[in-house]
Amino acid sequence: DGGITQSPKYLFRKEGQNVTLSCEQNLNHDAMYWYRQDPGQGLRLIYYSQIVNDFQKGDIAEGYSVSREKKESFPLTVTSAQKNPTAFYLCASSTAAQETQYFGPGTRLLVL
Amino acid sequence: AQKVTQAQTEISVVEKEDVTLDCVYETRDTTYYLFWYKQPPSGELVFLIRRNSFDEQNEISGRYSWNFQKSTSSFNFTITASQVVDSAVYFCALSEPSSNDYKLSFGAGTTVTVRA
Numbered sequence: 763d764g765g766i767t768q769s770p771k772y773l774f775r776k777e778g779q780n781v782t783l784s785c786e787q788n789l790n791h792d793a794m795y796w797y798r799q800d801p802g803q804g805l806r807l808i809y810y811s812q813i814v815n816d817f818q819k820g821d822i823a824e825g826y827s828v829s830r831e832k833k834e835s836f837p838l839t840v841t842s843a844q845k846n847p848t849a850f851y852l853c854a855s856s857t858a859a860q861e862t863q864y865f866g867p868g869t870r871l872l873v874l
Numbered sequence: 875a876q877k878v879t880q881a882q883t884e885i886s887v888v889e890k891e892d893v894t895l896d897c898v899y900e901t902r903d904t905t906y907y908l909f910w911y912k913q914p915p916s917g918e919l920v921f922l923i924r925r926n927s928f929d930e931q932n933e934i935s936g937r938y939s940w941n942f943q944k945s946t947s948s949f950n951f952t953i954t955a956s957q958v959v960d961s962a963v964y965f966c967a968l969s970e971p972s973s974n975d976y977k978l979s980f981g982a983g984t985t986v987t988v989r990a
Contacts, residue, residue: 804981
């Protein structure tokens with residue numbers, strides 16, 4: 763089945779720890795995105811990538827890092843510099859930057 | 875400034891009632907795209923519709939219909955004869971090519987609860 767997978771479903775982070783969220787797609791999409799959702803709010807863009815080996819900061823990139831070494835993969839690292847990481851993280855992809863974005867099932871990050 | 879406003883935070887209806895979700899947007903672009911997504915309790919965002927700014931025709935898909943009015947910058951969504959499975963958070967979103975990142979600017983969402 764074609765789609766977007768995110769893992770893990772739940773992730774726990776200790777103080778000072780970096781954690782990495784996985785996002786994989788087999789839709790052959792060029793563009794991939796990471797959004798953050800806080801309770802009762804809409805989604806906000808963290809990072810996006812329109813092509814392999816290229817990515818750009820979104821509105822709330824501080825404390826996060828990404829890589830795009832393969833077309834199908836766009837992992838997000840939440841670093842210790844992100845002081846309020848508890849949120850629901852959603853990955854999306856689209857055939858091209860201006861096309862419809864399709865979302866993965868999300869990862870819920872909690873701080874211990 | 876908020877680019878997408880969903881004024882209704884929560885709507886509760888009884889099954890088979892119709893429900894309309896309001897969405898008002900703000901943009902200076904002449905070409906832009908509007909979207910509706912559904913987020914059921916599982917959390918995944920499900921794409922419902924995409925509309926470009928040059929296509930003002932209303933659209934119907936089964937029990938769902940959308941009313942795009944450029945003059946009032948609104949893109950409202952109606953669920954006809956609601957069912958319990960329609961219970962979810964619904965998001966309206968805007969994409970503006972001028973932003974270069976084509977990000978989706980989301981409204982805060984409207985929580986729809988359909989009671990049996």
